[in-house]
Amino acid sequence: TRFRNATSTKSLPGSTRELKTTDNIHLPMLRMTGFALFLLAMAGPFTGCYYDVEEDLYPFTTCDTTGIRFSVDIQPVLNQQCNVCHNNALASGGVILDTHAGVKAKVDDNRLLGASRHEAGFSAMPQGQPQLDACTIEKIAAWAAVGAPNN
Numbered sequence: 001t002r003f004r005n006a007t008s009t010k011s012l013p014g015s016t017r018e019l020k021t022t023d024n025i026h027l028p029m030l031r032m033t034g035f036a037l038f039l040l041a042m043a044g045p046f047t048g049c050y051y052d053v054e055e056d057l058y059p060f061t062t063c064d065t066t067g068i069r070f071s072v073d074i075q076p077v078l079n080q081q082c083n084v085c086h087n088n089a090l091a092s093g094g095v096i097l098d099t100h101a102g103v104k105a106k107v108d109d110n111r112l113l114g115a116s117r118h119e120a121g122f123s124a125m126p127q128g129q130p131q132l133d134a135c136t137i138e139k140i141a142a143w144a145a146v147g148a149p150n151n
């Protein structure tokens with residue numbers, strides 16, 4: 001069989017005593033195969049895709065900033081990200097973003113974009129959350145650049 005023990009005898013030079021050795025013929029190959037399987041098992045959990053943020057996966061996507069409308073593109077973001085704190089009832093920091101007039105006032109004094117971009121001199125918003133994605137900020141800036149219309 002392939003995995004049998006082989007026995008050999010050897011004599012040391014100048015000695016009448018024989019040494020008997022038993023060698024497993026395929027033991028080194030079995031050890032290497034076992035080590036390779038161990039490495040594969042250990043590497044398995046680290047080979048999966050761990051990116052789940054679109055901007056990380058596709059950093060060169062284009063952002064369409066044409067035809068931005070307050071009711072479609074801006075207000076839904078503000079409702080989701082800002083209006084928990086900056087609504088008419090709470091008005092955290094004196095900022096109201098649940099009406100067009102309130103948003104327009106913050107566009108006109110540059111606080112909306114400064115806070116969204118996390119610029120120096122502005123409170124980074126949303127507070128305690130990651131910065132809005134670059135495309136969303138670009139859309140807000142494009143809308144503000146055309147006068148922040150109530151459309």
